[in-house]
Amino acid sequence: MCAAAALILIGLPRLAMAFGYEDVVALAKAEAAAAYRPPAETTPAELAQLTYDQLRDIRFRPDRALWRADRLPFELEFFHLGKYQTVPVTIHEVSAAGVRPLRFDPRDFNYGRNRLATARWGDIGMAGFRIHHPLNSPTVRDELGVFLGASYFRMLGRGQRYGLSARGLAIDPVRGAGEEFPRFKSFWVERPAPGADTLVVYAQLDSPRATGAYRFVLHPGDETVVDVKATLFLRAGVATLGIAPLTSMFHHGEVSPRSGEFRPEVHDSDGLMIATGEGEWLWRPLVNPGKPMASSFAVRELKGFGLMQRDRVFANYEDLEARYEKRPSAWIEPVGRWGPGRVELLLLHTPDETHDNVVAWWMPDTLPAPGQPLELAYRVHWQGDTQQRPPNGWTVQSRLGRGYAKLGPDEMQFVVDFAGLALDAPPEEVDVKAVVTPLANARVVERNAYPNEVRGGWRMTMRVKRIDPAQPVELRAFLQQGSHALTETWTLLIPPD
Structure with missing residues (x-):
């Protein structure tokens, strides 16, 4: 820790709950003015060499969870270092008594069949933590969220299963010499009061070219909401500063079915949704390309973006273990004006569902100079069956392929279904038409729009x-009636053959 940062911690504890967001900002600012120091990997060799199954055999003892004995509404359990997570994070409890570091204790863990020399390790630290709360039942403390690995965090709403992840920051995921993964190296968690319905977590972010201070306020519920406040400092210039990044997995789905798979679809998210300050809503279905593909959507003002899991029907997945229909969507809602910038989407190839291959983030047009703060606030909505929707019509499904009629050479056929209040009973005196615009490498041969007599809503077809x-x-493409757009804008990028 640099000398300036150390001085900030001298004198704690101060007043009750005196440590707060401004203290983390001061730490981040001081470290941004100093040279980056890579974290030391001090994980014992026997831990780093564990196999995947051996590491999974190490489990935290629930009866030793932080705040369990006090019967508080939130509890913390901790992740052990080993194999994939070999750099420890520091974790503190903030209470009326001051700031207390939470030390590693091997007695907190059940090591299963592993035979490890825990007595020789000392305080090796912890990899991260999970949060428990009576989310689905007043008598059971379910897992609510996780902070683990780099700047990753995941949350759950009521009845949901873990899927996509959020991150604190992304640096050069597309441009530059290679992606840089900032990490949350220190956490401070406020001790909740009895009966509290929110939990406050502070985090200090660090990387070779950036530092940052974060405040997370967790609001559990049917839709768990995380209020995020962040102050970022650059040590040096970057090509891409990805704000509020989301990371997910898409293996196959409606546009790209897989031969030989009994599961019709396999994905944590099926599309990117964007709401612009100009009132337009965009929907880009995801694909699993053979080679990396990047998209950029410029807006003068952002109202929101998210990687969404719109398809909530079990029959479209048929996976009794993964339960993809219960994976959450994550909707990012800016608090205050973020100004001009762009939402960017990166799609990578994945051979199976064990690899994340989708990343989306916000990139401001103007980046701060090194040492100057960039202050942002936003909400992350972890949504299930009730999701953010456009106010008019939205895409229900997108399919690629021929029907009975044969297609001509190099022709492609798309079938897109829309639903929404605007489509339930459009006035009959004005025709509904499909407006299709080829943005790259295509010529429109045919387009049609007609009511879907089975599901309701409307169907758009195009060749x-x-x-x-x-x-x-x-x-x-979108559906239009007169001069009025009835639906969001469906925009698809299909990789080459």
């Missing part, structure tokens, strides 16, 4: 001709 089979196809 397009791919101009160059070696290049991706990008399309933009």
